[in-house]
Amino acid sequence: MTIVILDAYRRLPLFVRILLGAALGIAVGAAMGRHAESFKPFADLVLKLLRLLATPLIFLSILHSLLTAEIRGRSAGKLAWLLLSNTCVAIALGLLVVNLLAPGGHVAFPPPSGPLDKRPFDPVTDLLGKIPADFVSPFANNEVIGLIVVGVALGLALRALRAEEHEARIGTLVGWVKLGLDLTMKLLHWLFELVPLAVLAIIARVVGATGIAPLLNMIWFVASVALALALMACFYAVRLRLSSTVRPGRFFRGASDAFALAFSTASSAATLPVTYECATKKLDVREESASLGILVGGTFNHDGTALYEAMAALFVSQALGMHLPLGHQIVVALMSIIASVGAAGIPQAGFVTMIAVFSAVRLPIEYIPLLLPLDWLLDRCRTTVNVMGDLVSTCIVDRQPT
Numbered sequence: 289m290t291i292v293i294l295d296a297y298r299r300l301p302l303f304v305r306i307l308l309g310a311a312l313g314i315a316v317g318a319a320m321g322r323h324a325e326s327f328k329p330f331a332d333l334v335l336k337l338l339r340l341l342a343t344p345l346i347f348l349s350i351l352h353s354l355l356t357a358e359i360r361g362r363s364a365g366k367l368a369w370l371l372l373s374n375t376c377v378a379i380a381l382g383l384l385v386v387n388l389l390a391p392g393g394h395v396a397f398p399p400p401s402g403p404l405d406k407r408p409f410d411p412v413t414d415l416l417g418k419i420p421a422d423f424v425s426p427f428a429n430n431e432v433i434g435l436i437v438v439g440v441a442l443g444l445a446l447r448a449l450r451a452e453e454h455e456a457r458i459g460t461l462v463g464w465v466k467l468g469l470d471l472t473m474k475l476l477h478w479l480f481e482l483v484p485l486a487v488l489a490i491i492a493r494v495v496g497a498t499g500i501a502p503l504l505n506m507i508w509f510v511a512s513v514a515l516a517l518a519l520m521a522c523f524y525a526v527r528l529r530l531s532s533t534v535r536p537g538r539f540f541r542g543a544s545d546a547f548a549l550a551f552s553t554a555s556s557a558a559t560l561p562v563t564y565e566c567a568t569k570k571l572d573v574r575e576e577s578a579s580l581g582i583l584v585g586g587t588f589n590h591d592g593t594a595l596y597e598a599m600a601a602l603f604v605s606q607a608l609g610m611h612l613p614l615g616h617q618i619v620v621a622l623m624s625i626i627a628s629v630g631a632a633g634i635p636q637a638g639f640v641t642m643i644a645v646f647s648a649v650r651l652p653i654e655y656i657p658l659l660l661p662l663d664w665l666l667d668r669c670r671t672t673v674n675v676m677g678d679l680v681s682t683c684i685v686d687r688q689p690t
């Protein structure tokens with residue numbers, strides 16, 4: 289009997305298991321009250337493992353993107369500008385919505401286990417202080433920001449060397465980096481198997497300590513993210529109308545298959561073949577532009593993820609009653625750009641790389657798992673926007689009005 293139940297459970301899609309975990313967590317938390325605190329070690333364990341994998345994921349993704357992207361010529365420059373400006377608009381929209389609607393004001397999370405780091409924050413000194421003094425400590429101490437710095441520096445230097453004389457050796461290195469990335473993803477995949485149980489533990493703790501109200505009130509956050517993502521889709525439509533001969537109506541009809549797949553798989557990487565086909569067959573984009581915009585752009589560009597990560601950081605700070613002034617929000621924005629590049633196009637990657645954004649502004653990362661029960665839905669929405677961003681940039685690079 290137990291085997292049959294376990295088998296049926298394993299056959300359920302992950303998001304259904306996560307929702308089951310959340311429902312059970314509510315029941316267990318309500319029944320156990322303060323005793324549900326005993327679930328803390330399990331919740332902490334999953335957080336520790338997430339952190340363990342976040343750093344190699346970000347480091348290897350950045351290195352892999354920088355080593356493999358074929359970025360040359362004028363269209364590449366135009367694409368880089370489009371991608372960066374889209375990501376900045378996405379983050380600005382996210383920050384605007386979260387500041388105006390203040391969804392965190394409706395939620396009071398239980399206090400953090402340690403004291404909040406309230407030292408005055410100077411973005412320049414604090415960020416410069418995170419630049420590693422040696423190559424080893426970021427790896428030894430699992431320091432996200434140090435690893436990003438090392439990853440970007442090594443990636444750019446290796447690109448330059450490849451252009452000089454080390455083509456063959458760097459080709460071998462790319463193979464190893466890809467292996468490391470696939471290995472990290474495999475481990476992440478296994479870790480995600482534990483996520484429903486982690487959700488159960490975390491929700492039981494919160495419900496036991498503060499009742500169900502904080503969880504129900506997280507609906508404000510979901511609504512705010514959905515609104516910001518919808519505004520981003522409107523921005524894409526306007527940008528397309530102004531900068532491309534592809535009309536927004538035709539764009540949304542032609543790309544609908546890619547959007548549906550992105551929403552159902554929550555993976556822009558898995559959607560890639562369909563995105564490419566929509567671009568070339570339905571939107572009549574030239575193959576070279578599709579290769580540049582979708583294959584190259586897709587590796588770097590995750591506007592929906594960047595928007596979400598910035599909003600999540602602000603939401604948690606609001607829920608803790610920690611005001612993040614403009615300087616911090618700029619750091620959040622910068623880190624969200626980097627963390628979104630480091631997020632591979634797989635389900636919940638953005639959720640993992642969010643650790644970098646929280647760490648940069650000293651927000652306690654122990655609250656990140658609280659967002660897990662919402663992530664099955666928000667991940668699908670942001671992945672759809674990620675794919676939309678790739679396609680919009682591709683259409684603009686391909687066809688500018690004359």
Ligand code: ASP
Nearest residue numbers: 555556593633634637638
């Ligand atoms: N799932 C997203 C994607 O595949 C990444 C993320 O988790 O934000 O594009």
